[in-house]
Amino acid sequence: MYGLGLLKGLIVTMKNLISPGRMFTIHQYPDRKISPLGLSKLEGKNVISWGINNPVKFLKSLLGLISVPDKIAQSPRFRGQEFTWYEQRCTGCASCAKYCPLGIIKIVTSPSGKAVPEGQKYAIDVFDIDIGRCMFCGLCVEACPYDALHMGSGFEEGTYQRKDLVINVDRLKSAPKKPSTWFRPQLEELGYDPDSGDEITWDQIGRHERPSLSDQEDKWVKR
Amino acid sequence: MSIRTEPVTINLGPQHPSTHGVFRLRVTFDGETVVDVDPVFGYMHRGTEKLAETRSYVQIVTLTDRLDWVSSMSNNLAYVRAVEALCEIEVPQRAQFLRVIAAELQRIASHLMATGFLVNDMGAFATPLMYCFRERERILDLFEILCGARITLSYMRPGGVFQDAPKAFWDNLDALMKEMPIYIDELESLVTTNEIVLARSKNVGVLTAEQSINGSLSGPMLRASSVDWDIRKSNPYEIYDKLNFEVPIGKNGDVFDRYLVRIKEMRESLKIIGQCVDMISEGPVRADVPYNIRPPAGDIYSSIEAPKGELGFYLVSDQSISPYRCKIRSPSFMNLSLLREMLVGWKMSDLIVILGSVDFVMGEVDR
Numbered sequence: 237m238y239g240l241g242l243l244k245g246l247i248v249t250m251k252n253l254i255s256p257g258r259m260f261t262i263h264q265y266p267d268r269k270i271s272p273l274g275l276s277k278l279e280g281k282n283v284i285s286w287g288i289n290n291p292v293k294f295l296k297s298l299l300g301l302i303s304v305p306d307k308i309a310q311s312p313r314f315r316g317q318e319f320t321w322y323e324q325r326c327t328g329c330a331s332c333a334k335y336c337p338l339g340i341i342k343i344v345t346s347p348s349g350k351a352v353p354e355g356q357k358y359a360i361d362v363f364d365i366d367i368g369r370c371m372f373c374g375l376c377v378e379a380c381p382y383d384a385l386h387m388g389s390g391f392e393e394g395t396y397q398r399k400d401l402v403i404n405v406d407r408l409k410s411a412p413k414k415p416s417t418w419f420r421p422q423l424e425e426l427g428y429d430p431d432s433g434d435e436i437t438w439d440q441i442g443r444h445e446r447p448s449l450s451d452q453e454d455k456w457v458k459r
Numbered sequence: 460m461s462i463r464t465e466p467v468t469i470n471l472g473p474q475h476p477s478t479h480g481v482f483r484l485r486v487t488f489d490g491e492t493v494v495d496v497d498p499v500f501g502y503m504h505r506g507t508e509k510l511a512e513t514r515s516y517v518q519i520v521t522l523t524d525r526l527d528w529v530s531s532m533s534n535n536l537a538y539v540r541a542v543e544a545l546c547e548i549e550v551p552q553r554a555q556f557l558r559v560i561a562a563e564l565q566r567i568a569s570h571l572m573a574t575g576f577l578v579n580d581m582g583a584f585a586t587p588l589m590y591c592f593r594e595r596e597r598i599l600d601l602f603e604i605l606c607g608a609r610i611t612l613s614y615m616r617p618g619g620v621f622q623d624a625p626k627a628f629w630d631n632l633d634a635l636m637k638e639m640p641i642y643i644d645e646l647e648s649l650v651t652t653n654e655i656v657l658a659r660s661k662n663v664g665v666l667t668a669e670q671s672i673n674g675s676l677s678g679p680m681l682r683a684s685s686v687d688w689d690i691r692k693s694n695p696y697e698i699y700d701k702l703n704f705e706v707p708i709g710k711n712g713d714v715f716d717r718y719l720v721r722i723k724e725m726r727e728s729l730k731i732i733g734q735c736v737d738m739i740s741e742g743p744v745r746a747d748v749p750y751n752i753r754p755p756a757g758d759i760y761s762s763i764e765a766p767k768g769e770l771g772f773y774l775v776s777d778q779s780i781s782p783y784r785c786k787i788r789s790p791s792f793m794n795l796s797l798l799r800e801m802l803v804g805w806k807m808s809d810l811i812v813i814l815g816s817v818d819f820v821m822g823e824v825d826r
Contacts, residue, residue: 238654239654240652241651241652241653241654241656241657242653242654242655244648244649244652244653245648245649245650245652245653247648248645248648248649249586249649251645252590260589260593310603311600311603311604311607311627312625313603313604313605313606313607313625314603314607314608315607315608335515335517335518335750337514337518337521337522371521371611372608372611373520373521373524373611373613374607374613375517375518375521375613378621379750387607416607418606418607418622419621419622421622421623424625
């Protein structure tokens with residue numbers, strides 16, 4: 237019969253319209269409107285008792301006047317903006333700058349005056365990452381031999397001017413230390429999730445223990 | 460009374476919603492019938508091949524993401540396979556399985572997008588397209604768990620993949636494997652038997668087997684014209700020779716057959732992923748390859764079956780850290796070579812449908 241296929245299609249669209257598992261979820265970003273049911277759930281209370289105690293809030297949310305910040309779930313490996321950098325781990329070797337396909341990392345170092353046994357430690361004067369040209373491939377993170385540079389986990393870094401997109405060393409120092417677990421298996425072993433977890437310090441993040449002085453002598457000085 | 464008519468040449472594109480990118484087609488119409496077509500490429504030329512000559516072998520992986528941005532995994536796979544063949548790198552077994560899983564997921568995502576836009580071009584405005592995108596979103600979420608990005612993935616490296624898949628990936632993959640056949644069934648019941656779709660696509664834009672072989676087509680375009688050619692079968696790479704799957708073949712080589720071949724390929728891809736999940740074993744995922752690779756002097760051509768057809772990389776090495784030449788044989792570009800044979804004689808509205816059935820991405824055509 238002609239038109240049977242059209243009817244079949246209409247059944248499919250109707251199913252998608254009404255069945256709860258197949259409906260389109262619309263994310264109202266960054267704030268979402270919330271119903272009384274959701275709001276009472278958020279405060280951990282029964283909706284009826286909560287509604288009696290907060291009648292104004294109840295009515296307002298019923299009318300769709302109350303909104304709460306919405307957060308879309310992101311995976312721990314998400315390669316985000318705002319790199320996480322640990323000053324204590326960085327030696328200024330500039331591996332990241334060398335391996336960046338676009339050459340957007342600029343590092344200027346000077347001898348810090350204090351010679352340590354394991355290589356020379358340099359003071360980092362300039363560490364500029366031009367986020368405006370970054371494509372978040374993560375090769376700089378992969379190249380870092382001391383686990384000092386990590387991908388960040390945030391993404392809401394809009395600015396009004398292009399020059400504000402250049403992350404300098406001060407911003408890197410003050411950025412929230414919530415690294416992505418991208419190419420950091422040790423963080424995944426810890427079960428770290430930058431989305432929900434706390435900030436993580438430099439001594440928790442290494443791939444291996446710092447060698448003791450006698451170890452260093454055996455391995456590098458006496459050789 | 461006779462009306463004096465004359466052919467009119469108009470530009471379709473470069474900014475046109477149904478050309479799927481900045482693709483310009485100079486079409487000569489006689490009334491509403493296409494008399495001649497003249498495709499103009501190059502609006503999206505980004506010089507990928509030239510850029511590759513100034514980058515190291517690992518850095519080029521990031522360039523390949525941007526060739527065909529709806530199937531980045533397949534581009535990564537094609538490129539890293541070329542490098543591995545050039546350096547004769549042995550890839551660990553687990554890495555090969557992971558790559559095949561990722562590439563087949565990408566094939567489903569790409570075909571979903573192709574089907575959605577094809578039906579969109581036929582006039583089913585946005586509804587089937589949104590369904591396809593909702594399903595594709597699940598696969599993109601999987602990619603985010605796997606490698607932290609959704610489109611520009613950069614997951615593979617010469618010698619394997621950059622990191623093993625986390626546990627959440629396998630859980631989500633299992634859930635997807637259960638639901639995806641239902642999604643595809645639903646899409647088929649919405650589209651395949653629809654009378655409007657059949658009227659718009661049956662016997663439209665027909666290519667015979669001989670024509671498509673002479674035009675060096677590949678992928679679903681070629682298989683719709685009843686040519687049994689799939690590199691996964693004819694020249695198995697990775698672990699495809701251990702897997703049990705079929706290559707769907709069309710009959711007439713029209714728009715409808717291309718759509719049907721893509722739907723069937725999605726089902727076969729699901730079969731392949733299911734087998735891979737069963738067969739995968741523990742082990743390393745990355746061979747011991749230095750970060751800066753210096754391959755021996757020589758050249759190599761290596762190709763894989765990407766969602767859109769045969770994607771090949773021709774690399775010439777002069778023992779330096781970057782290739783001397785990197786030629787990309789992109790399926791979208793080759794599949795557009797028979798535009799005149801397909802389009803001439805059809806009406807304006809059929810032109811849009813036939814263009815949609817080719818499933819090209821301009822990033823790959825212009826490179």
